[in-house]
Amino acid sequence: MEDFVTEWTARHGATRDRLLPLLHAMQEEAGYIDDALVPVIARALNLSRADVHGVVTFYHDFRRTAPGRHVVKLCRAESCQARGGAAIEEAAARRLGVAMGATRADGQVALEPVYCLGLCAIGPNALVDGRPVARIDAAALDRIAVEVAA
Amino acid sequence: MKVFISRDMASVALGADEVARAFADAGCDVVRTGSRGLFSIEPLVELETDEGRIGFGPVGPQDVAAVLDGTHINRLGKVEDLPFFASQQRFTFARCGVIDPLSLSDYAAHRGWEGLETARRQTPQQVVDAVKVSGLRGRGGAGFPTGIKWQTVLDAPAGDKYIVCNADEGDSGTFADRMLMEGDPFCLIEGMAIAAHAVGAGHGYIYIRSEYPFCIATMRAAIEASAHIVSPFTLEVREGAGAYVCGEETALLDSIEGKRGQVRAKPPLPALQGLFGQPTVINNVLSLAAVPFILAEGPEAYAAVGFGRSRGTMPVQLAGNVQHGGLYEIGFGITLGELVNAIGGGTASGRPVRAVQVGGPLGAYFPPSMFDLPFDYEAFAQAGGLIGHAGITVFDDSVDMAHMARFAMEFCAAESCGKCTPCRIGSTRGVEIMDRIIGARDAAPVTVSEAGSGYLGKALYSRAPDRIDVSIDAQATLLRDLADTMKYGSLCALGGFTPYPVLSALDYFPEDFGANAPVKEAAE
Numbered sequence: 001m002e003d004f005v006t007e008w009t010a011r012h013g014a015t016r017d018r019l020l021p022l023l024h025a026m027q028e029e030a031g032y033i034d035d036a037l038v039p040v041i042a043r044a045l046n047l048s049r050a051d052v053h054g055v056v057t058f059y060h061d062f063r064r065t066a067p068g069r070h071v072v073k074l075c076r077a078e079s080c081q082a083r084g085g086a087a088i089e090e091a092a093a094r095r096l097g098v099a100m101g102a103t104r105a106d107g108q109v110a111l112e113p114v115y116c117l118g119l120c121a122i123g124p125n126a127l128v129d130g131r132p133v134a135r136i137d138a139a140a141l142d143r144i145a146v147e148v149a150a
Numbered sequence: 151m152k153v154f155i156s157r158d159m160a161s162v163a164l165g166a167d168e169v170a171r172a173f174a175d176a177g178c179d180v181v182r183t184g185s186r187g188l189f190s191i192e193p194l195v196e197l198e199t200d201e202g203r204i205g206f207g208p209v210g211p212q213d214v215a216a217v218l219d220g221t222h223i224n225r226l227g228k229v230e231d232l233p234f235f236a237s238q239q240r241f242t243f244a245r246c247g248v249i250d251p252l253s254l255s256d257y258a259a260h261r262g263w264e265g266l267e268t269a270r271r272q273t274p275q276q277v278v279d280a281v282k283v284s285g286l287r288g289r290g291g292a293g294f295p296t297g298i299k300w301q302t303v304l305d306a307p308a309g310d311k312y313i314v315c316n317a318d319e320g321d322s323g324t325f326a327d328r329m330l331m332e333g334d335p336f337c338l339i340e341g342m343a344i345a346a347h348a349v350g351a352g353h354g355y356i357y358i359r360s361e362y363p364f365c366i367a368t369m370r371a372a373i374e375a376s377a378h379i380v381s382p383f384t385l386e387v388r389e390g391a392g393a394y395v396c397g398e399e400t401a402l403l404d405s406i407e408g409k410r411g412q413v414r415a416k417p418p419l420p421a422l423q424g425l426f427g428q429p430t431v432i433n434n435v436l437s438l439a440a441v442p443f444i445l446a447e448g449p450e451a452y453a454a455v456g457f458g459r460s461r462g463t464m465p466v467q468l469a470g471n472v473q474h475g476g477l478y479e480i481g482f483g484i485t486l487g488e489l490v491n492a493i494g495g496g497t498a499s500g501r502p503v504r505a506v507q508v509g510g511p512l513g514a515y516f517p518p519s520m521f522d523l524p525f526d527y528e529a530f531a532q533a534g535g536l537i538g539h540a541g542i543t544v545f546d547d548s549v550d551m552a553h554m555a556r557f558a559m560e561f562c563a564a565e566s567c568g569k570c571t572p573c574r575i576g577s578t579r580g581v582e583i584m585d586r587i588i589g590a591r592d593a594a595p596v597t598v599s600e601a602g603s604g605y606l607g608k609a610l611y612s613r614a615p616d617r618i619d620v621s622i623d624a625q626a627t628l629l630r631d632l633a634d635t636m637k638y639g640s641l642c643a644l645g646g647f648t649p650y651p652v653l654s655a656l657d658y659f660p661e662d663f664g665a666n667a668p669v670k671e672a673a674e
């Protein structure tokens with residue numbers, strides 16, 4: 001990943017305002033931002049390590065550990081709750097065998113909270129490996145469980 | 151045969167991609183559009199015929215033959231003639247769902263760029279004046295007059311000025327920004343180019359939340375396709391990173407600058423010292439997207455609709471447990487009850503409406519007894535709430551309002567930027583108070599003779615030195631006190647407005663907080 005940082009900054013610039021785009025690109029590439037890379041990023045953008053650490057930990061999107069092979073982001077916000085979201089959240093945790101906010105021990109799937117996907121009239125909603133899924137019910141959970149078993 | 155099928159994220163979530171593939175396989179010429187904005191008829195297919203575009207929906211991939219020969223039972227006729235659409239005033243969303251979002255020729259054929267051409271024939275001051283005359287107020291929540299904001303930036307002396315579009319749309323129950331960016335991205339670009347001309351800015355940013363991957367892709371493609379038209383003005387998309395507070399304008403600027411998204415103290419105003427310390431226009435997607443209409447049709451045409459000091463139209467979003475959820479653009483002044491019952495058709499579950507939350511997670515909960523409230527910034531403020539980004543989340547009678555109050559505090563705790571104490575600490579204390587209230591409510595009622603026994607009694611009458619009075623009354627008093635501190639002591643509206651949902655739930659639905667149930671009024 002060190003080479004990735006060098007190449008990315010050579011192509012896209014190394015000013016401070018490149019920090020978030022760089023973190024997004026790194027996470028896209030590796031799945032997470034390894035703590036060991038914080039000094040590398042800091043050097044590349046001429047920032048302090050504390051500064052970079054502060055940014056990585058501030059934003060919910062950035063992971064500091066490897067994610068599950070599949071990621072199910074389930075909406076927890078009000079409009080999905082109004083459509084039975086809380087029950088679906090419990091059912092999803094049971095069906096996928098992983099608590100909300102955690103990665104299953106076998107690394108196969110992570111269940112992550114998200115607060116609104118902008119699909120608020122057709123909830124409960126989720127992003128399954130980035131694909132939007134609406135009106136989630138027990139049958140939809142079964143399909144998702146099969147999908148993430150692969 | 152030419153057919154139109156939406157590629158909007160909501161439509162895709164409902165299966166539009168599979169439907170589009172089936173029609174393409176059947177040899178149809180499939181045009182992917184944005185969404186018309188009524189989700190109960192999606193996935194929607196529109197056939198091009200001699201009588202115009204005839205809609206069918208909802209349909210699935212197995213319905214191709216029945217749609218093509220016109221016999222499908224979900225034949226809707228012309229979509230724009232359905233009551234949901236015929237009663238709207240689509241100023242901003244006129245093209246959304248109609249055109250191919252990334253076709254420059256479609257955009258131009260539907261009167262695209264007319265606003266920009268008009269603006270370029272005018273001086274910057276004339277453009278700013280037009281926006282002032284239109285009465286346009288910021289659609290991001292605060293309702294600040296857009297023309298006055300632009301005047302400040304126009305008058306600021308500086309070499310580099312910026313236009314920043316706030317496309318963070320974090321409020322639950324809102325999706326108008328998303329729909330516009332996916333369905334008519336050139337409209338936003340045109341609005342930003344007009345703003346750039348009006349204040350003398352050279353570069354613009356569109357800050358889009360990462361939860362909107364379709365938007366990000368569409369906007370990037372649209373920026374590339376229209377670069378020659380808006381030049382020398384240039385634009386780029388910045389992707390958020392899952393922080394709700396980055397929708398607050400100064401936190402958003404810090405985020406673009408590569409910092410933690412923490413709120414800045416004002417002054418200085420972003421209009422004078424905004425992005426990289428330079429004068430900056432920061433506006434919501436809908437504010438900027440309203441501007442092409444204002445320039446093309448004239449500010450008077452925009453100001454002609456509305457209510458009181460709320461001029462023009464609002465793209466209202468009907469969400470949650472509602473039968474006909476979607477986007478409904480209408481002049482201000484329509485009542486909450488008309489929106490929820492007449493337009494939205496009540497709940498999707500068929501149960502009575504018990505509460506609606508207007509304006510996202512910082513907005514108040516209203517009971518049906520307040521449904522005659524007109525959609526207007528001042529009327530809502532007076533009623534102890536806010537319009538915000540005009541999302542209406544409908545709940546049926548199964549909702550537990552104490553749970554929703556707890557969620558409001560929990561959300562504030564999760565999303566607090568941490569800059570000030572009432573919000574950072576207060577929200578966590580608020581969750582604890584709500585846990586005690588819910589715990590006490592759900593425990594068996596305690597009578598005096600039982601004092602000292604049982605779970606609640608032990609907590610109440612224990613001799614533990616750290617014991618606190620966990621009675622519902624005492625905790626409710628504490629909750630109001632905390633809400634007061636948050637309201638007046640917070641730097642921004644995240645901490646400052648979280649009391650709205652909490653206290654409105656407590657005031658209008660006291661029975662959910664363990665108070666003796668009042669005589670239930672018939673739910674409308």
Ligand SMILES: Cc1cc2nc3c(=O)[nH]c(=O)nc-3n(C[C@H](O)[C@H](O)[C@H](O)COP(=O)(O)O)c2cc1C
Nearest residue numbers: 288289290316318319320397398399433434437643
């Ligand atoms: C916590 C918080 C979140 C906000 N989120 C958004 C948002 O997602 N989109 C938005 O346009 N404005 C949001 N705002 C309002 C902005 O601070 C600001 O008022 C707005 O971008 C100004 O643009 P306008 O005048 O066009 O409304 C938020 C404010 C706060 C306090």
Ligand code: SF4
Nearest residue numbers: 567569570573642645
């Ligand atoms: S109220 Fe909350 S989000 Fe706003 S500045 Fe204070 S700590 Fe940050």
Ligand code: FES
Nearest residue numbers: 075080117119120
């Ligand atoms: S609340 Fe779940 S998608 Fe908006």
